[in-house]
Each structure stands twice: as structure tokens, then as C-alpha cells.
Amino acid sequence: PTEVAVNGNAGGCPIDHAALARAQGCPVSAPAAEFDPFGDGYQQDPPEYVRWARDKEPVFYSPKLGYWVVTRYDDIKAVFRDNHTFSPSIALEKITPTGPEANAVLASYGYAMNRTLVNEDEPAHMPRRRALMDPFTPEALKHHEPMVRRLTREYVDRFIDDGRADLVDQMLWEVPLTVALHFLGVPEEDMDRLRAYSIAHTVNTWGRPKPEEQVAVAHAVGNFWQLAGSILDKMRQDPDAPGWMQYGIRKQQELPDVVTDSYLHSMMMAGIVAAHETTANASANAIKLLLQHPDAWRELCEDPGLLPNAVEECLRHNGSVAAWRRLATRDTEIAGVAIPAGARLLIVSSSANHDERHFTDADFFDIRRENASDQLTFGYGAHQCMGKNLARMEMQIFLEELTRRLPHLRLAEQQFTYVPNTSFRGPEHLWVEWDPADNPERRDSALLSQRQPVRIGEPSTHAISRKLRVASVTRAADGIARIRLESPDGKPLPRWTPGSHIDIECGDTGLSRQYSLCGDPAAPGTLEIAVLREAQGRGGSAWIHEHVRPGGILRARGPRNHFRMDESAASLVFIAGGIGITPISAMARRARELGMDYQLHYSGRTRGCMALLDELAQLHGERLHLHISDEGGRNDFAALLGRPTPGAQVYACGPERMLAALQQACAGWPEDSLRVEHFHSTLATLDPSREHAFEAELKDSGIVVQVPAGQTLLAALRGANIDVQSDCEEGLCGSCEVRVLGGAVDHRDVVLTRNERAAGNRMMACCSRAQGGRIVLEL
Ligand code: HEM
Numbered sequence: 001p002t003e004v005a006v007n008g009n010a011g012g013c014p015i016d017h018a019a020l021a022r023a024q025g026c027p028v029s030a031p032a033a034e035f036d037p038f039g040d041g042y043q044q045d046p047p048e049y050v051r052w053a054r055d056k057e058p059v060f061y062s063p064k065l066g067y068w069v070v071t072r073y074d075d076i077k078a079v080f081r082d083n084h085t086f087s088p089s090i091a092l093e094k095i096t097p098t099g100p101e102a103n104a105v106l107a108s109y110g111y112a113m114n115r116t117l118v119n120e121d122e123p124a125h126m127p128r129r130r131a132l133m134d135p136f137t138p139e140a141l142k143h144h145e146p147m148v149r150r151l152t153r154e155y156v157d158r159f160i161d162d163g164r165a166d167l168v169d170q171m172l173w174e175v176p177l178t179v180a181l182h183f184l185g186v187p188e189e190d191m192d193r194l195r196a197y198s199i200a201h202t203v204n205t206w207g208r209p210k211p212e213e214q215v216a217v218a219h220a221v222g223n224f225w226q227l228a229g230s231i232l233d234k235m236r237q238d239p240d241a242p243g244w245m246q247y248g249i250r251k252q253q254e255l256p257d258v259v260t261d262s263y264l265h266s267m268m269m270a271g272i273v274a275a276h277e278t279t280a281n282a283s284a285n286a287i288k289l290l291l292q293h294p295d296a297w298r299e300l301c302e303d304p305g306l307l308p309n310a311v312e313e314c315l316r317h318n319g320s321v322a323a324w325r326r327l328a329t330r331d332t333e334i335a336g337v338a339i340p341a342g343a344r345l346l347i348v349s350s351s352a353n354h355d356e357r358h359f360t361d362a363d364f365f366d367i368r369r370e371n372a373s374d375q376l377t378f379g380y381g382a383h384q385c386m387g388k389n390l391a392r393m394e395m396q397i398f399l400e401e402l403t404r405r406l407p408h409l410r411l412a413e414q415q416f417t418y419v420p421n422t423s424f425r426g427p428e429h430l431w432v433e434w435d436p437a438d439n440p441e442r443r444d445s446a447l448l449s450q451r452q453p454v455r456i457g458e459p460s461t462h463a464i465s466r467k468l469r470v471a472s473v474t475r476a477a478d479g480i481a482r483i484r485l486e487s488p489d490g491k492p493l494p495r496w497t498p499g500s501h502i503d504i505e506c507g508d509t510g511l512s513r514q515y516s517l518c519g520d521p522a523a524p525g526t527l528e529i530a531v532l533r534e535a536q537g538r539g540g541s542a543w544i545h546e547h548v549r550p551g552g553i554l555r556a557r558g559p560r561n562h563f564r565m566d567e568s569a570a571s572l573v574f575i576a577g578g579i580g581i582t583p584i585s586a587m588a589r590r591a592r593e594l595g596m597d598y599q600l601h602y603s604g605r606t607r608g609c610m611a612l613l614d615e616l617a618q619l620h621g622e623r624l625h626l627h628i629s630d631e632g633g634r635n636d637f638a639a640l641l642g643r644p645t646p647g648a649q650v651y652a653c654g655p656e657r658m659l660a661a662l663q664q665a666c667a668g669w670p671e672d673s674l675r676v677e678h679f680h681s682t683l684a685t686l687d688p689s690r691e692h693a694f695e696a697e698l699k700d701s702g703i704v705v706q707v708p709a710g711q712t713l714l715a716a717l718r719g720a721n722i723d724v725q726s727d728c729e730e731g732l733c734g735s736c737e738v739r740v741l742g743g744a745v746d747h748r749d750v751v752l753t754r755n756e757r758a759a760g761n762r763m764m765a766c767c768s769r770a771q772g773g774r775i776v777l778e779l
Contacts, residue, residue: 185243577654
């Protein structure tokens with residue numbers, strides 16, 4: 001590997017300001033000239049401090065720092081994606097060059113910190129990352145869960161009866177440090193020494209120590225370097241011991257040019273910091289944030305199922321890595337701003353995480369946010385944090401133990417302080433209080449044996465449920481109950497659009513069922529569904545009919561919409577069969593409100609078994625056409641749809657037989673005119689005996705993932721530590737869409753239209769596969 005680049009540029013702008021200023025005024029705006037990441041503004045709240053830039057000048061040059069600063073989500077992701085143009089070589093470089101005295105001190109310790117992974121360029125980086133990845137796979141990480149849980153319990157035991165604690169000093173610093181040491185394979189060394197060393201390392205790398213501090217920092221860093229060397233020597237004597245470093249030592253036998261001595265020594269030191277401080281800070285930020293939002297804290301206490309997504313939202317809203325660095329290797333452009341070769345970039349990932357263009361209502365802290373896992377706190381692409389799933393596991397366990405054992409925790413009065421630096425962020429102390437007399441385990445010791453299964457990997461939106469109170473249950477037709485639901489605490493419910501559904505959890509039966517919303521989307525605070533008791537069903541509808549009573553509490557997920565109405569269509573034909581009227585009724589109501597041209601066809605066996613009849617007749621008058629079979633009525637699709645109407649869209653929901661007949665009747669219509677609601681799909685069922693294995697090349701991550709015949713692409717991606725969101729995992733919802741850059745796709749979902757399938761540039765990872773032996777994905 002080449003030498004680490006020397007920072008000769010700080011403060012020196014590559015632009016000739018004088019010339020530019022003469023020609024057209026100085027190109028550095030006033031706020032850009034003021035930008036100072038070591039000042040109080042950035043230290044207290046980095047994304048807020050650069051809000052002006054996100055809004056007005058997303059890429060700017062900071063003369064004080066000597067860096068170009070990038071603030072928007074898409075730009076930062078694009079920089080992470082291209083690690084050839086934007087080299088990570090300066091990621092661990094001292095952001096403030098030290099003076100000759102400190103440099104001499106470092107040299108006296110033989111300090112030779114070099115490339116590890118995070119600051120290694122291609123082509124050296126990828127082979128090394130691949131060689132060292134196995135201990136990070138979800139499969140391997142499972143084995144660490146009992147250790148993390150045991151440590152967390154022991155530390156909480158120590159202060160649970162005290163009523164007051166500094167969580168950083170008494171838990172959040174040492175537990176991630178001990179986990180990091182276990183993971184790396186380090187025998188438990190002197191914690192206080194390592195603790196002092198790692199702070200020094202942060203200040204040395206990302207801080208601005210005063211000249212008189214520099215020497216002390218250099219001694220600590222030099223000692224850290226030597227300690228790392230001696231630990232490594234010990235490890236070499238027992239290379240079969242468990243641990244990621246020992247794994248590296250064994251790999252060195254096989255691949256000496258890939259896993260070098262310099263790498264091992266540098267990683268021994270950098271690895272402790274990478275695994276420890278990031279996680280300690282992230283956990284402190286998360287607990288602080290949750291205690292500042294007591295409603296969210298209470299919800300987690302009541303429903304630990306929300307933990308994985310809450311962790312993700314904490315990492316988004318207030319993660320522990322505020323900014324990261326890259327070096328431009330050639331003249332290029334970011335968001336239209338010319339970036340010269342050699343330019344240093346500060347990519348403010350915490351600002352990306354608050355970018356309205358990617359996260360709706362981005363400053364709002366929402367533990368149910370569906371795209372929280374798009375956060376860039378772990379970076380993205382070829383260098384994305386390898387330890388992200390270990391960190392997520394630790395944070396879930398910390399929060400689970402604290403919410404269960406100390407639900408009455410509150411923040412104490414205090415001023416938060418941060419170690420001044422650009423990148424690693426977390427409060428130095430976090431004082432909390434509670435009344436030990438109220439500790440729930442004093443009344444119920446069984447509480448101590450409870451545990452929530454940890455989710456290894458990015459959270460599933462599937463797990464994000466909310467409580468709803470049953471406001472009323474009325475009879476809508478024979479065997480159909482109409483259920484009105486409201487928020488139990490009077491807070492607003494999410495807005496929904498026609499075609500949306502919610503997933504109702506049927507008590508503790510393990511069943512959950514999807515029901516379309518049929519009320520008025522404009523009515524705030526309520527959700528309405530109509531449920532047909534299905535004699536031949538799998539038991540969900542029977543449970544609802546038997547157990548749902550006014551005043552009761554249900555758990556539900558959503559609303560989500562997989563069946564959106566095109567409000568720009570020239571005209572609309574709505575076709576409902578039986579209980580399929582529920583989404584269609586909401587769409588027809590909307591079409592009426594918008595003054596659109598529409599007709600509504602509703603078929604049923606008998607009048608008595610058709611829901612919402614009076615309401616529909618009242619709202620839609622002559623536009624409503626009923627087809628009731630025992631009154632001799634029948635919806636003649638051939639007559640209705642025989643000739644395509646230009647610009648018309650047909651929306652249908654009902655029995656599979658009806659939908660199949662409609663497909664036929666619409667055969668002559670333009671592509672994608674017929675839109676149907678599916679609640680089940682059999683296309684996604686995987687039959688290994690009829691599938692073939694294939695390879696998925698991931699362009700952004702630089703790896704190739706093998707997908708065996710018996711595994712979905714989604715599962716294979718997760719097994720390789722790649723985050724992909726998912727929800728239904730049946731090809732119905734579209735959450736797991738990934739972009740396809742090459743190779744033909746065998747589509748198995750019901751989300752994409754025929755034209756979209758033919759374009760071949762996206763696919764649903766939960767069910768669709770490669771037609772041939774390989775596909776290339778933008779992941
Ligand atoms: C890389 C953040 C925990 C090991 C990174 C990067 C970031 C990051 C920003 C650089 C990403 C990029 O350049 O695209 C975090 C945060 C953590 C955390 C916020 C906790 C909340 C951990 C843990 C470990 C770890 C627990 C180890 C057990 C690594 C490694 C890399 C890395 C080895 C280098 C990957 C490469 O360059 O290929 N991390 N990290 N991290 N992290 Fe983490």
C-alpha cells in the first residue's frame with residue numbers, strides 16, 4: 001500500500017481567491033467563510049449548524065478548515081459510492097497537522113499508523129475486506145449476543161439501586177470497550193489505560209489540540225501504538241484463539257500480501273477505536289435522545305418490538321459519526337460545483353441524515369420512521385462499516401435492558417459537553433435519575449429473565465406496530481363487521497391515501513391480516529376497516545369477529561399503500577367484487593371529491609352480504625352500478641371493457657376469479673391500464689427444485705454474492721451484511737426494490753407493471769431472481 005497522504009493542504013484553498021475576487025467577487029460566501037467545525041455551533045448540533053448550506057449552498061469551500069464541505073444526502077451517498085474518484089485515504093489523517101515537537105514524540109515511540117481498511121484505496125482494500133468479512137456476518141455475530149447481554153446486566157446491577165448514575169462513566173464507555181476487546185480477541189487489558197488512549201486518538205485524528213496539549217496527546221498515542229504492538233505479539237503466540245485479530249493472523253498465512261504486518265498493527269489500534277468509541281457514543285446519544293422524547297421512551301418500555309427501528313432512528317437523528325472524509329483523486333464535480341483534484345472533502349453525514357429531500361419531516365424524531373435505515377452514519381458502499389450489525393446489537397440490548405429494568409429513568413439537569421472534533425460525537429457524561437423504590441424488578445423478579453430477540457441487521461418495517469383503540473364495531477352486512485379505530489392517546493394517526501391497508505395482529509395467535517382502509521381519508525384521527533368472516537380462512541377474520549370489541553386495544557402496522565390511484569387519469573373505472581369494495585370505496589370517494597370522471601361497479605351474491613351499500617348510493621348516485629347475482633345481475637366485463645377508453649384506468653379488487661376474467665377483458669387495453677389489488681401472491685413461493693443458483697454482483701459494495709437455488713436474493717444479501725429494507729417479503733409491497741445495472745431479471749412480484757419489468761432496471765429482492773447466471777445491482 002502507498003503511504004498515507006500528508007495533509008499539506010489545510011487552510012490552503014486550491015482557488016486563487018485574489019484573481020477570482022478581482023474578476024467577480026470572492027466565491028466563498030460569508031457563511032462558508034465563517035464555517036468552523038471546532039466552534040460551539042457545530043459541536044452542539046452539526047446538522048443544524050449546516051442547515052443553511054443544505055438549503056442554499058450544498059457544497060462549499062471552507063477556508064478555515066481547508067476542506068470542501070458536502071451537506072446533502074444524494075451528494076454524500078454519491079461520494080461514498082465512488083471510492084476511486086473520492087479516495088478514503090485521508091479518513092484517519094490528522095485533521096489538524098501537529099507541530100515538530102509532537103511529531104518527534106510520536107516518532108520516538110516508533111509510531112507508524114498506516115492503512116487499515118477504512119483508509120485503504122483500491123485495489124488493495126477490497127481483497128482485504130473480503131478476506132476479513134466472515135466474522136461480521138449475521139451468522140457469526142449471533143454468538144456474541146450472550147456476552148453482550150451478560151455484560152450489560154452486570155453493569156446495570158451495579159447502579160440499579162442508586163437512583164442516579166452517569167451512564168457514560170458507569171456503563172456506556174466500558175461495555176462497548178469490553179465487547180470490542182472480546183470481538184477483536186484482546187485479553188481484557190487495563191481499561192482505564194485504553195480509555196485514556198482512545199480519547200487521545202480521537203483528539204489526535206479529528207480534533208484541534210492546542211500546541212501545549214499536542215505533546216501529551218502524542219505521548220498517549222505513542223503508548224497506545226506500543227501497547228497495540230505488544231498485544232498483537234501475544235496473539236501471534238495463540239493464533240487459534242477466537243477473535244477477529246486472530247482471524248486476521250490466520251488469514252495472513254494464506255494471503256500475506258493482503259493481510260500485511262503493517263495492517264495488523266495499525267488495525268490493532270484503530271480497531272479498538274472503530275468498534276468502541278463509535279458504539280459508546282452512539283448509545284449515549286440514543287439514550288439521551290429517547291429520554292428527551294419521553295413518549296418514545298414510554299412506547300419502547302411497553303413494546304420492545306420497536307427497538308430495532310428506534311436504534312436506527314437514533315443513529316439517523318443523532319448518530320455518533322457526524323462527518324467523514326474523502327480526497328478527490330481527479331478534477332470532478334459535486335452537485336454542479338467543480339472540485340479540483342487533491343481537494344479534501346468533509347462529508348457531513350449527519351447533515352445528510354437531516355436532509356428533507358430524503359427524509360420527510362427530517363428533524364422530527366420518529367421511532368417508526370420507515371426509511372430510518374437509509375441513514376448514512378455507517379457510511380455507504382465499499383467501505384460501509386463492517387461492524388454495523390455488532391453496534392446495532394449492542395444498542396438494542398442496552399436499550400432493552402434499560403427500558404425493562406428502569407422504565408422510570410429520566411434525564412438529570414445537566415449541561416452536555418463534547419470532545420471537540422469534527423467526526424466522533426457523543427456526550428462526555430449522561431446523568432440520569434430514577435426512584436429505586438419504583439424499580440419494577442423489586443416487585444416482579446421474573447422480569448429479569450425476560451429477553452427480546454435481537455434483530456441482527458437492518459430493522460424490518462414489519463415489526464413496527466402501533467396500538468389502536470376500537471372506537472366502534474358495527475354490522476356492515478351479513479358476516480361483515482365494520483370497525484372504527486382511533487389512537488389510544490388522542491394523538492394524530494398517520495395520514496393515509498385511498499388504496500392503503502393496515503396489518504392487524506390477531507392477539508397472540510401469531511396471525512396478522514391485511515385490511516384495506518374504507519373510511520374517509522380526510523377524517524383525521526380514525527381508521528376504518530370492514531372484515532368479512534371467512535369460513536374457509538386461516539383463522540384471522542374469525543379471531544377479529546370473536547375478539548374485537550369497542551374499547552379494546554389492537555396492534556396494527558401501517559397504513560401502507562401498494563395500490564395507489566392515479567389522480568391524473570382522464571377517467572376511472574372502479575370494479576369491486578364482495579369485500580373487495582373496501583379499497584375501491586375509498587378510491588371512488590376521492591375521485592368524487594376531485595371531480596373526476598368515474599364509474600363504480602360493485603358485484604355481490606346477495607344484497608344482504610354487500611357492505612356499505614347505502615353510503616355508496618348516497619355518495620355516488622348514478623355512477624354506482626350494482627350487479628347482484630341472486631337478483632339476476634352480472635357485471636359483463638366484455639361489454640363494459642370490450643373497447644379501450646383512451647386515458648382511462650381500471651382499478652379492481654375482488655376474488656381471484658373475477659380478477660382473472662378482468663385481465664382477459666382488458667387484453668386489448670394499453671399496457672398498465674388495469675390495476676388490481678393483491679393480498680396474496682403465489683408467484684413468490686420458492687421451490688428450490690425448480691430454481692437455479694446465480695451470482696449477484698454488487699457494484700457499490702464491490703462484492704459478488706452467491707444466491708443458491710434454495711435462497712432468496714434478499715436473504716443472500718442480508719447474509720453478506722448488505723442492508724435492504726423489506727416489508728411483506730411476498731412481492732406485493734415494493735419495499736425491497738433494488739436497482740439493476742446488468743443481467744436479465746426473472747420478475748416474480750406483482751408490483752412492477754409490464755413496462756417496468758421490460759425496462760429491466762429494477763427488481764424486488766424478496767422474490768425475483770436472475771434469468772441467467774449473473775445480475776449486477778446498484779448496492
Ligand atoms: C468503517 C461508523 C461500529 C468496524 C466505518 C465507517 C464509518 C463507521 C462511518 C466508514 C464508512 C465509509 O467509509 O463508508 C461506525 C459507527 C459505529 C461503528 C457509527 C457504531 C454505532 C463499528 C464496530 C466495528 C466497526 C462495532 C467493529 C467491530 C469498522 C470497520 C470499518 C468501519 C472494520 C472499515 C470498513 C472498510 O473500510 O471496509 N464505521 N462504526 N465499526 N467500521 Fe464502523
